[in-house]
Each structure stands twice: as structure tokens, then as C-alpha cells.
Amino acid sequence: MFRKSYIAVWPNATVLGFFEGAAILVQQGTGTVNPVPPPFAAAQAAYEARVDELGALFKSNGASPLTGQLRSVDGRRDGLYTGMSLLVRAYAYHPDAEVAGAATLIEGSMKLYGPNLTQQPYMSQTVAVANLLKDWRDKRELAGALSALPGIEAYRAPLEAANNEFHDLYLKRVSEQASAPDFKTADKQDEVVIAYEALLRKIGGLIELSADPAPWAALQRRLDALWEQYANAEAIRQGRAKAGEVQAAAS
Structure with a gap:
């Protein structure tokens, strides 16, 4: 509240x-x-x-010199999330019913965080990605579904790394701006x-x-x-x- x-x-x-x-x-x-x-x-x-x-x-x-780095990492994060989303969508049409079912389950977990996650404000997106990846680790049915979609791992790990990097940069920029005397x-x-x-x-x-x-x-x-x-x-x-x-x- x-x-x-x-x-x-x-x-x-x-x-x-x-x-x-x-x-x-x-x-x-x-x-x-x-x-x-x-x-x-x-x-x-x-x-x-x-x-x-x-x-x-x-x-x-004035703007922080970290802003350019943030935009670069955010762009990389957006690209990874978009690519992963497209791959999950493709898996949903897989001829193997087990693979298609697993993809549908994973796609549903992604939709819980909004249809346009990459358009959300910086910190909203950061927290949403972190929570989504946490769901995939902690919820047994989602972890099981991911095991049927081996191609997702090529995106998941880099996405988590980019999200963590963005979070650290964002907090660093906030600290920098907080100490600016004219701000x-x-x-x-x-x-x-x-x-x-x-x-x-x-x-x-x-x-x-x-x-x-x-x-x-x-x-x-x-x-x-x-x-x-x-x-x-x-x-x-x-x-x-x-x-x-x-x-x-x-x-």
C-alpha cells in the first residue's frame, strides 16, 4: 500500500x-x-x-552516464525475452503433443506477467522477469514443462544474467543521482x-x-x-x- x-x-x-x-x-x-x-x-x-x-x-x-549502458542492457534483455517468447509459441505447434502441451503451459506462465512485458517501466519489467524465472525454478509443473523444451535454456540463462545486470546498473544510477547536489x-x-x-x-x-x-x-x-x-x-x-x-x- x-x-x-x-x-x-x-x-x-x-x-x-x-x-x-x-x-x-x-x-x-x-x-x-x-x-x-x-x-x-x-x-x-x-x-x-x-x-x-x-x-x-x-x-x-541532466542525465547519468549510466543511462546509455542501461539502454544497451535493456535492449539485449528485450531481444532475449522476445526471442524466447517466439520459440515458446513455435513449440506450441509442435507435432509431439507432449512438447506442445509443455509449451502451452510455459506460455501461460509468461502471460501472467502481461502481454507486453518488454513495454513495461524499467523496474516493473525487471521484477516481472525475475519473478517469471523464479516461477520456472520453484513450480514443479513449470520446471517439468521446461525439461521438454530444451531450446529455451539458450535464452533463459542469458535473460536472467541480463536482468540481473540491468538491476545492478539501475540501482547504481539511482544512487549516483541521489547524491547529485543540484538534483x-x-x-x-x-x-x-x-x-x-x-x-x-x-x-x-x-x-x-x-x-x-x-x-x-x-x-x-x-x-x-x-x-x-x-x-x-x-x-x-x-x-x-x-x-x-x-x-x-x-x-
Whole structure:
């Protein structure tokens, strides 16, 4: 669940990433709602405007030299995931029923993380790929299905390596930007927080009062999941930073 107090101590890059990701989820979540209630549409428009303003301010403060590396690794990760998806799809038409069934099961596990995973915000995609690969290791039926699809391993291991590399680079860039003395956007972040909280209140009201609360409840769950992803990633970053401080003090 969203906590404003957490945002106050997050680096600007993390804050922007979360709010941009939330804006995308809201757009996706309302795509099947017709018509979107006017009060919600107004709150959504106000929120997106504040996020755009924060993004413009973010970019005006300069870019990290790590951005190019991130884009390169992200492109490699996207290519691996796309290639793996196409191979799984091809296996689904295999003449051997066992192979086709295994591919269908694996394809279903991939769809759980969204039809356009490579288009998700950076950290959302990173967490989704990590969770998917974890499912494949931990769930017996999926691990068994993968054993019937030997070609997938040529993609799985490099994808996991690229995803881990991206995660480490992303956290490094966040730490770098957090220490930049001229990188201050607190006032604009406060405006985004206010707009986001107003949007959450609208969603809560629609869950309670709408004739069909299902899409709004689903949207709330997705926003909560995104928040947990970012909160956990930031907790990891802060833990590493603290460990580095302790190590430096001891040396």
C-alpha cells in the first residue's frame, strides 16, 4: 500500500519511475471501462499532467552516464525475452503433443506477467522477469514443462544474467543521482503525490460504489503490486548503501 513517507527519502529517479509506471497501469486498467466516470477521468488527467511535469524537470537536471549502458542492457534483455517468447509459441505447434502441451503451459506462465512485458517501466519489467524465472525454478509443473523444451535454456540463462545486470546498473544510477547536489525536485514531487493520492481515493470510491467494481479492484491490486516492487527495490538499494558505509568506516 502506498506510503507518502517512503517517497520523501527515495531518490528522484526512483520516484519518477514509480509514478510513470503507475500512470501506465491506470491507462491500461481503464482501457476496458466505457465510459470512464468523468470525475475519475479528471483526476487521471491531473495526475498525468503532474507526472509529465516531474519528468520534464527530471530531464532538465541532466542525465547519468549510466543511462546509455542501461539502454544497451535493456535492449539485449528485450531481444532475449522476445526471442524466447517466439520459440515458446513455435513449440506450441509442435507435432509431439507432449512438447506442445509443455509449451502451452510455459506460455501461460509468461502471460501472467502481461502481454507486453518488454513495454513495461524499467523496474516493473525487471521484477516481472525475475519473478517469471523464479516461477520456472520453484513450480514443479513449470520446471517439468521446461525439461521438454530444451531450446529455451539458450535464452533463459542469458535473460536472467541480463536482468540481473540491468538491476545492478539501475540501482547504481539511482544512487549516483541521489547524491547529485543540484538534483532537487521536492516541490514537484509533492504535487505528484497529492495528485496520486486523489486518484487512489477515486479508485477506492469506485470499488465501493460502482455497479461493476471488478476493473477498479484489479487496478488497485496492480498499483499495490507496483508499489511493493519499487519499495522492495529501494530497500535493497538502501541496504547496500548502508553496508558500503559500514565497510568504508571499518577499513
